Amino acid sequence: MFFQKDAETMSRRQIEEIQLERLKWLVDYCIKNIPFYCRRLESAGVTPEKIKCLDDIQYIPYTTKDDIRDNYPFGLFGQPLKKIVRIHASSGTTGKPTVVGYTKNDLENWSDCMARLCVAAGATDEDIVQIAFGYGLFTGALGLHYGLEKIGATVVPTSSGNTEKQIMLMQDFQTTALVATPSYAQFIGETAKDMGVIDNLNLKLGLFGSEGCTEEMRGQIEKTLGLFATDNYGMSELMGPGVSGECRMRCGMHINEDHFLAEIIDPTTLQVLPKGSQGELVVTTLTKEGIPMLRYRTKDITKINYEPCECGRTFARMDKIKGRTDDMLKIRGVNVFPSQIESVLMSFDQIAPHYQLVVTRENFSDRLEVKVELADGSLLENYSGLETLRQSIHHNLKTVLGIDTKVSIVEHKSLERFQGKAKRIIDLRNS
Structure with missing residues (x-):
């Protein structure tokens, strides 16, 4: 048509x-x-x-x-x-x-x-x-x-x-x-x-x-x-x-x-x-x-x-936009696009489609924390299950990005929702 x-x-x-x-x-x-x-x-x-x-x-x-x-x-x-x-x-x-x-x-x-x-x-x-x-x-x-x-x-x-x-x-x-x-x-x-x-x-x-x-x-x-x-x-x-x-x-x-x-x-x-x-x-x-x-x-x-x-x-x-030259994160010399992280996170059924990327600087070195939200509360009291999930996400991110990240798993519905453009990156390096 x-x-x-x-x-x-x-x-x-x-x-x-x-x-x-x-x-x-x-x-x-x-x-x-x-x-x-x-x-x-x-x-x-x-x-x-x-x-x-x-x-x-x-x-x-x-x-x-x-x-x-x-x-x-x-x-x-x-x-x-x-x-x-x-x-x-x-x-x-x-x-x-x-x-x-x-x-x-x-x-x-x-x-x-x-x-x-x-x-x-x-x-x-x-x-x-x-x-x-x-x-x-x-x-x-x-x-x-x-x-x-x-x-x-x-x-x-x-x-x-x-x-x-x-x-x-x-x-x-x-x-x-x-x-x-x-x-x-x-x-x-x-x-x-x-x-x-x-x-x-x-x-x-x-x-x-x-x-x-x-x-x-x-x-x-x-x-x-x-x-x-x-x-x-x-x-x-x-x-x-x-x-x-x-x-x-x-x-x-x-x-x-x-x-x-x-x-x-x-x-x-x-x-x-x-x-x-x-x-x-x-x-x-x-x-x-x-x-x-x-x-x-x-x-x-x-x-x-x-x-x-x-x-x-x-x-x-x-093609779909891979990222923006001004949204690209440079972490310890490595170029990181948020879309790469999103693709990894969405492969886990236990994770909701909401996440946050927090960039900080410690001892003159950049650190990236990936906050992910549970799809529901069923894993909250299963510490070993949570840790296994966290390690799996960490491993997959390192494989794709080539750098270590800190993965934090937070409660269902604890991350901000957006009615317009989502703001997923919090850059605290100059704070």
């Missing part, structure tokens, strides 16, 4: 022709409308005429989140505010928020991109979709909202929180699809179990995003809620959700390549890597007017497959 079959099944030659045409347009647009980019492109000697093939994108300098913050709030906008019909922004928890703007055309393209991905995941006009993302400056909720309405689905904008009411509405409305972060979806499932109503839910599809989710964690959520879960990817700086998403084959997230040009680079050397390599994802927005991005460094680690998918779509597919 397709939303825009002609676009989603183009040949690789057709895709690249459209990308090249739009890249030339974008360079010209940025030079004429955004002084920041005009100066930067002029300094690099880049003009629309210099872009003769897609490889010529290498001459364009990268854009970073610092560039957006340095031009706060509207310095990177490509249109005057009277033509900006929507503004979103990041939370700004580490400084000034990153502010993004949308023209009417941007919103139309955004809803098209999201509609494609919702249909690819299996959503239809028969679905009743509960959106448990927080509404507001965060792009996630409204991005999915408009895309789902475009395909004719019934949207229930509950926002996040008030979990027992969420579950009541799921039962009363016979909700068939859930939009949420993976961690909140799991919490909804646990709460429904505690309420004794898990079997009354009619959920069939999960459209999850906004945070990483390993295959093992997804399996836990599917088991708890009895649905088929898919991932989608995006970020405010690029558009919001809708950059890419999984189809029913779940063999990578299809990139909406007529709107986004993706590259993989080495985050250290900044050189573009050969196709099929793993590295940092860099994305250029090919149709954005409100705040276009030239070669935006996402900091997300992935790789891209350019082979057509079994579903019939020909857009390239990016």
